[in-house]
Each structure stands twice: as C-alpha cells, then as structure tokens.
Amino acid sequence: MPTGESREFSKSKWKGSCNQFMENLFDFQSLSLMYGTVVGVNDLQLSLPKGAYALIGPNGAGKSTLIGLITGSLRPTLGSLSVLGENPRRSSTFQQRIGVCPATELLVHGVTSKQWLVLLIRMCGWSKRLANQRADEVLEQVGLADARNQCIHTYSLGMRQRCKLAQAIAHEPELLILDEPFNGLDPIGRHQMGDLLIDWAKSGKSLLLASHVLHEVERITDSFLLIFGGRLLASGTTGELRRLLADLPQDIIIQSETTDRLASLLAEKPWIRALHRDKQANRLVLTVDSPMKLYDALANWASSGTVSIKRISGSDGDISTLFKLLISRHRGERAYRNTGAHS
Amino acid sequence: MSLKTTPTKFSELSGTTNSKNPLGGSLVRLLKAVPGVIEYELSRSFKPARIAMFLMMILIPTALLISVAYQVPEQLKNDQQTNLVFSMLLYALVPQILTMLAMLVLASPIVHTEIEGQSWIYSLVRYQGRRALLLGRYFVAVLWTSCAGVVVTSISVPFLPLNQPLQTWGTISLLCILASLAYGALFALIGVLFQKRVMVISFLYALVVEGVLAWLPAVINQLTIAYRLRSILFRWVGLDSDRLFQSNELVQNGMVATDPTGWVQIVWVLAISAGLLAIALWLVETIQYSFQSEL
Numbered sequence: 001m002p003t004g005e006s007r008e009f010s011k012s013k014w015k016g017s018c019n020q021f022m023e024n025l026f027d028f029q030s031l032s033l034m035y036g037t038v039v040g041v042n043d044l045q046l047s048l049p050k051g052a053y054a055l056i057g058p059n060g061a062g063k064s065t066l067i068g069l070i071t072g073s074l075r076p077t078l079g080s081l082s083v084l085g086e087n088p089r090r091s092s093t094f095q096q097r098i099g100v101c102p103a104t105e106l107l108v109h110g111v112t113s114k115q116w117l118v119l120l121i122r123m124c125g126w127s128k129r130l131a132n133q134r135a136d137e138v139l140e141q142v143g144l145a146d147a148r149n150q151c152i153h154t155y156s157l158g159m160r161q162r163c164k165l166a167q168a169i170a171h172e173p174e175l176l177i178l179d180e181p182f183n184g185l186d187p188i189g190r191h192q193m194g195d196l197l198i199d200w201a202k203s204g205k206s207l208l209l210a211s212h213v214l215h216e217v218e219r220i221t222d223s224f225l226l227i228f229g230g231r232l233l234a235s236g237t238t239g240e241l242r243r244l245l246a247d248l249p250q251d252i253i254i255q256s257e258t259t260d261r262l263a264s265l266l267a268e269k270p271w272i273r274a275l276h277r278d279k280q281a282n283r284l285v286l287t288v289d290s291p292m293k294l295y296d297a298l299a300n301w302a303s304s305g306t307v308s309i310k311r312i313s314g315s316d317g318d319i320s321t322l323f324k325l326l327i328s329r330h331r332g333e334r335a336y337r338n339t340g341a342h343s
Numbered sequence: 344m345s346l347k348t349t350p351t352k353f354s355e356l357s358g359t360t361n362s363k364n365p366l367g368g369s370l371v372r373l374l375k376a377v378p379g380v381i382e383y384e385l386s387r388s389f390k391p392a393r394i395a396m397f398l399m400m401i402l403i404p405t406a407l408l409i410s411v412a413y414q415v416p417e418q419l420k421n422d423q424q425t426n427l428v429f430s431m432l433l434y435a436l437v438p439q440i441l442t443m444l445a446m447l448v449l450a451s452p453i454v455h456t457e458i459e460g461q462s463w464i465y466s467l468v469r470y471q472g473r474r475a476l477l478l479g480r481y482f483v484a485v486l487w488t489s490c491a492g493v494v495v496t497s498i499s500v501p502f503l504p505l506n507q508p509l510q511t512w513g514t515i516s517l518l519c520i521l522a523s524l525a526y527g528a529l530f531a532l533i534g535v536l537f538q539k540r541v542m543v544i545s546f547l548y549a550l551v552v553e554g555v556l557a558w559l560p561a562v563i564n565q566l567t568i569a570y571r572l573r574s575i576l577f578r579w580v581g582l583d584s585d586r587l588f589q590s591n592e593l594v595q596n597g598m599v600a601t602d603p604t605g606w607v608q609i610v611w612v613l614a615i616s617a618g619l620l621a622i623a624l625w626l627v628e629t630i631q632y633s634f635q636s637e638l
Contacts (some may be wrong), residue, residue: 073467075631092369095470104461110390115383122379123469123476125372131379167465 003141023047023085025175025206026052026070028286030079033065033230040065042230043079050084050174052201052221055210062230063210064103067179071100083176083208099168102178103210106152106160112153113139114148115171124171134170142166142196158189165196175206182216194219226326233326249273250291250325254298255283255311262307270299282310373471380479388483400445400491401498409497417485419538420504428483429503430511430580437492437499438518438572443549445491446526451534451545453477458538458632473627481531481620485523492519507580514579518572521612525568528619535623538632560597574600574608579606596632 022046023195031044043064068074069081072095081087086094086284108116114135121131139148142162143338146201147155161181168176182190197220210215217224222238234241236316256262259282262299266286271294274287288294301307411432419425457463457476466472493516500512526549533545557569564570577599593599600608 071462071468092470095468095472098468100464100468102461102464104464107461108637110387111383115386119379119383120465120469121375123466123472125375125471127375128379128382171469 010162016335023050024048025053025084025208027082028079029081031069031076031081032078033069033074039230040074040077041069044232046225046235048225048233048235050206052165052207053209053222053223053225054143054221055208055225055227056212056215056217056228057210058212061226061228064179066227066231067177067208067210069101070177073100073340095172096171097169099173099176101168101176101178101181106164108152111152113144113152113166114150116152116163117167120167121170126171138166138170141169143192157184158192161185161189162194162196164236165193169200173205174198177208177210179210180212181209182211190216211273226328228303228326246278249287249289252286252291252294253283253311253313254286254309255313258307258310259284262301262309265297265301266294269293281336355539362540369471373474376469376471376475377482380475381482384480384483385486390489391588393487397487399490400441400488401494404441404495405498408433408436408495409502412499412503415504420545421506423506425504426506429505430515430576433496433499433503433511433515434518434573434580437495437515438522439569441495442488442492442519442522443553445488445524446484446523447530447542447545447549449488450481450527450530451541453480453484453531453534454627454632455534455538455541463632474624477531477535477624477627478620481527485520485527488527489520489523492516492523511580514576517609518575521571521575521616522568525571525612525619528616529568532619532623532626535626535630558598562597564598565600568598568612570598571608571611571615573598574584574602575605575612578602578605578608 026046026048028044028046032042033040044066055063055066057108065074068086069076070083075089083094084097086097088094095221114132117138118128118131119134121134122128126134136145136148139145142165144159144162144166147159152160155163161184165181166179178197181193185193194216197207197209201220207221209217209220218238222235224238224241225235225268226233226241254262259277259279263275263284266275266284271290272286272287276285277283278285286294298307298309298312302309412429415425427500454463454477457466466476469475496512496515496519500508500515504513505511529548530545533548534541537544553567553569555562557567557573573593577594594601
C-alpha cells in the first residue's frame with residue numbers, strides 16, 4: 001500500500017508543473033454535454049497540468065464524448081473547457097497542437113499509407129516537400145517504413161492502428177489523444193503500441209489515453225482519470241488510487257485454523273459490516289468498511305499468537321478492482337461484492 | 344473525492360495563449376492545404392470505376408446527340424430553327440443534365456461519404472481541414488465534370504447541324520464549366536446542410552427548382568442557375584441578332600434575361616457559385632455533425 005508521502009508527492013508534483021509551465025493541459029469548469037435527454041458528460045470540474053493521463057471507463061462511460069469536447073468536435077451544453085490554455089472551438093492554433101487517434105477502424109481504400117499521411121500533413125498547412133519528408137519519418141517511427149507504398153486496406157489491424165497513430169503524431173502535436181489504441185491488437189501489437197506510447201510520454205509531451213485495457217494503461221502512465229456515466233469518479237496516480245482502494249469497503253476472505261476465535265474478535269469491530277463463517281473450508285468471508293484497519297488488527301493478532309492466518313484473499317489493489325469498487329460506490333451499492341478476488 | 348486535483352481558476356492561469364502560428368494565417372493555410380486535397384483526390388480518381396463512370400458520362404449523351412442529328416433531313420440542316428433546336432438540345436443534354444447530374448453525384452456527398460467512411464474525424468481535428476477537404480473535393484468534381492462536358496461537346500459538335508459550330512462549341516464548353524461551378528457549389532451546400540438522404544434531397548431540388556421552376560414564365564425563374572445559363576446560350580448561340588432574340592417566344596415570356604450581352608449572366612453565375620460555396624465553407628466548420636461513434 002502506498003504511504004501518505006506518495007499521495008502528497010504526486011499532488012505537489014502536479015502543482016509544481018502548473019507553476020512551471022503556467023498552462024494547464026485541461027481546465028474543465030462545470031463541463032456538461034447532453035444528447036437530448038441523455039447525459040454525455042456530467043458537470044466535470046477538473047484542472048490537470050501537462051502530462052500523460054489514462055482515461056478509464058467502460059463502454060458508454062463518456063470517454064469518447066469527453067474526447068470530442070477536448071478536440072473541439074463537440075460543443076459543451078453547459079460549462080466551459082480549456083485545453084492547453086485554449087478554447088478548442090475558438091482557437092485558430094489549437095488543432096495543430098493536438099493529434100487524435102480515434103477508436104474507429106481505418107477504412108481508407110486504394111490509398112497507400114504514405115499518400116494518406118501526406119494528405120493529412122498537407123491539410124495542416126505543410127508544403128508538399130516537407131509533408132513527404134515528414135511522412136517518411138513518421139512511418140519509420142511507427143515501423144511502417146517498409147509498407148509505406150502498400151495500400152492501407154491490405155494492412156493488418158495492427159498496421160492500421162500504427163498508421164492511425166502515425167497521422168496523429170505526424171504534425172508534431174503537443175498533446176496526443178488516443179481512443180482505445182489497443183483495440184483489436186494481438187499481444188505483440190499491444191506491446192509495440194505500448195512501447196510507442198511509453199516513448200511518447202517519456203519525451204515530455206502530453207498524452208491522453210482512453211482505454212479499458214487496464215494493465216497496458218498502467219504500463220504507460222500512472223495518472224488516471226476514472227469516468228463513468230459521464231462523471232469523473234476519481235483521478236490521481238496509481239499510488240493514490242491504491243490508497244483509495246484500501247479505504248473503500250470490500251469483501252475479504254480469510255483462511256484460518258482458528259476461525260471461531262477470529263470471528264469472535266472481528267464481530268466486535270465496528271468496521272466489520274458482515275461476517276460469514278464457512279466451517280468446512282476453515283474460512284471467513286468478511287465485508288469490511290475499512291480494510292486498512294482489518295489488516296492492522298490481523299497483523300497484531302497474528303504476531304501475538306492470538307490467531308493463526310493461512311491466507312487472505314481480497315482486492316489486490318489493481319486498477320480493475322478499484323474501478324469496479326468506484327462504480328459500485330457510484331451506483332450507491334454499499335460494498336463491492338468481490339467475485340474476482342485473488343490472493 | 345479527495346484524489347481530485349484542485350481546479351485552477353482561469354484567472355490564475357497565465358501564458359495561456361499559444362505561440363504565433365508558424366504556418367501562416369487561416370487563408371494561407373487553407374490555400375496550402377487545398378492543392379494537397381486535390382492531388383490526393385485526383386490520384387484516387389484514376390481508378391477503373393471512376394474512369395468507367397467518366398466514359399459513360401461521355402458516351403451516352405454523345406451517342407444520343409449524334410443519333411438524333413442523323414435523323415434530320417438534309418434540307419433542314421442549314422435552317423436557323425434547326426440550328427437553334429440543336430443548340431438547345433446540346434445545351435439541355437450537356438451543361439444542363441449531364442453536368443447537373445454529375446455534380447449531384449460528385450459534390451452532394453462530400454461530407455456524407457467522409458462521415459460514413461469514418462474518416463471525417465481526421466479532417467475535423469485539423470485546422471481548416473474541413474474547408475480544405477470541401478474545397479479540394481469540389482474542385483476535383485468540377486474538373487471531372489467540366490472535362491466530361493467539354494469532351495462530349497467536342498465530339499458531338501462536328502456531327503450536329505450547326506451554322507456556327509465553333510461558336511457553339513465555345514459557348515457550350517464555357518457553359519459546362521460555369522454549370523459545374525454553380526451546381527457543384529449548390530450541391531456541396533446541400534451536402535453540408537443535410538446529413539441524411541443528401542442525394543435524394545439534391546435530386547428533388549434539381550428536379551423541382553432547376554427542372555420546373557426554371558421553366559416557369561415568372562420572375563421566380565430568375566433565382567435558378569438554369570435561367571442564367573440559358574440566357575448566355577440565347578445571347579451567344581443561334582439568336583445572335585437582336586431582332587431574332589427579341590422575337591423569340593422564350594425571351595418574350597421572360598424566361599431568358601434580356602441583357603445586351605451574356606457577360607452579366609456569367610458574373611451572376613460566378614457570384615452565385617462563390618456565394619453558395621462561401622456559405623458551405625462557413626457551415627462546414629460550424630455545424631456539429633453526428634459522428635460520435637467515430638471517436
């Protein structure tokens with residue numbers, strides 16, 4: 001579990017970068033977007049400094065809508081937003097500062113990747129010569145140099161994803177926005193895409209990565225924005241989110257040879273919400289309001305020899321579990337029923 | 344939630360403006376981008392399907408015109424009325440029907456095909472990208488269509504019973520270019536305005552306004568492109584003397600402009616084209632298209 005220092009560190013890190021660059025990556029002020037009566041994005045209030053962020057949420061959570069607002073392709077119903085210090089819909093310079101890699105399949109027929117890239121680079125106002133040069137460079141960068149004169153529709157899915165990434169970075173943007181870049185990729189493709197994005201993040205440029213493939217996201221950045229139902233459930237670093245996880249109610253399974261004694265001790269504790277004893281399996285299934293307190297108590301009892309503990313299973317602190325917990329809390333459920341816990 | 348970062352007030356932000364655009368102003372960037380789109384679209388155009396369509400566009404009206412010309416008795420071939428009828432037929436088939444339909448097919452779906460093909464997002468996230476795309480594809484459509492019109496005219500004119508074949512060829516060719524520009528701008532605007540059934544709407548517009556309203560003996564016909572094109576034809580082909588012009592039934596019914604020259608009508612057509620195109624260019628950047636699944 002992370003310590004309090006890590007939480008403070010990340011906050012001061014973010015604050016520090018604010019002061020350093022004097023320009024936030026995102027500033028959302030009561031940002032909302034409605035599709036008729038359906039809420040797309042609901043009252044987002046957030047400021048983030050430049051950096052790499054992962055936007056995590058299930059399908060329909062509002063990730064794409066938020067990206068639409070950030071890129072300026074959608075107009076907010078209420079509130080306002082500023083990206084890289086500019087209003088995406090009003091600034092004449094904004095579009096050249098962002099690169100977008102959409103989630104949708106690339107359906108360009110009868111055109112080579114180089115032709116397509118040259119078009120998109122020239123659309124940014126580059127000359128033909130520079131566009132050709134840059135297209136070659138960027139195709140090299142994404143590993144498509146050998147296939148540059150091959151038609152896009154003959155590409156594999158992974159190659160098409162890399163081609164999409166190439167157009168997003170071709171005009172050298174400051175902020176790269178990717179929507180589900182790992183969709184449809186095989187493990188090697190995922191790894192390669194991950195490496196490319198890690199390189200991008202390391203280069204000091206900003207990144208917003210919308211995905212539900214959590215472990216790949218964790219590889220690339222440790223800053224998360226968790227979104228569901230158009231609302232921001234949580235934001236922070238991996239450490240902060242893990243700490244949040246430890247503070248949230250969850251189910252924990254304890255295997256012990258002294259289940260009776262353990263049950264009687266736990267039953268007195270106010271932070272135990274429910275306790276079920278499975279005598280045959282020698283285990284207790286607990287619903288705990290404050291897992292950190294449980295872990296402290298168990299450590300004390302075990303070290304003093306009061307109880308013996310063979311195994312503790314529960315939320316392992318990964319982002320997936322955290323996300324389920326947060327959704328559960330968002331939906332008003334009192335405790336997340338941990339079905340996929342592992343020891 | 345405690346983990347959220349504290350929202351920063353806008354007033355606390357300084358240096359929020361970006362550096363000057365190194366690539367030039369809006370118009371410069373648009374002018375740089377449009378040739379890129381034209382080049383790309385032309386390279387995509389030289390495909391069997393497009394060439395087949397181009398050949399069909401040429402062969403059908405040419406065959407029709409030549410076959411009709413062969414039906415005319417020899418003694419009527421030098422008649423003034425025959426000359427006018429064939430000039431009108433050439434005009435009706437080439438600048439009016441061929442050009443209008445070709446532009447309908449090529450210019451109406453400029454935005455729609457991009458949205459359907461899930462490629463709209465790529466121009467959307469580029470400054471002036473939508474305008475560059477619209478303009479580039481418009482010019483390519485104009486190029487293909489006016490080329491087809493000029494080729495049909497060039498092949499057909501030698502076979503038609505015309506007193507002034509060279510003048511007719513020049514006028515009809517000019518009308519093909521003007522019609523392509525004007526109808527292209529009109530259908531591009533319709534394509535920008537409507538996201539669904541754009542071809543149907545364009546066809547209905549062409550049928551009702553350019554097909555019916557344009558031929559009504561009323562002032563309303565002056566609002567149509569066909570009226571302007573027809574006026575140029577009447578001034579420059581067939582009715583080159585004022586006496587013939589004034590005595591013509593269509594002129595008397597107010598279905599043709601009575602300007603002393605056709606130049607006024609050319610200015611009108613160019614102004615209409617520029618106006619419609621300007622509105623389309625403004626709207627294409629302003630309208631929020633439904634392509635949410637794209638992102």
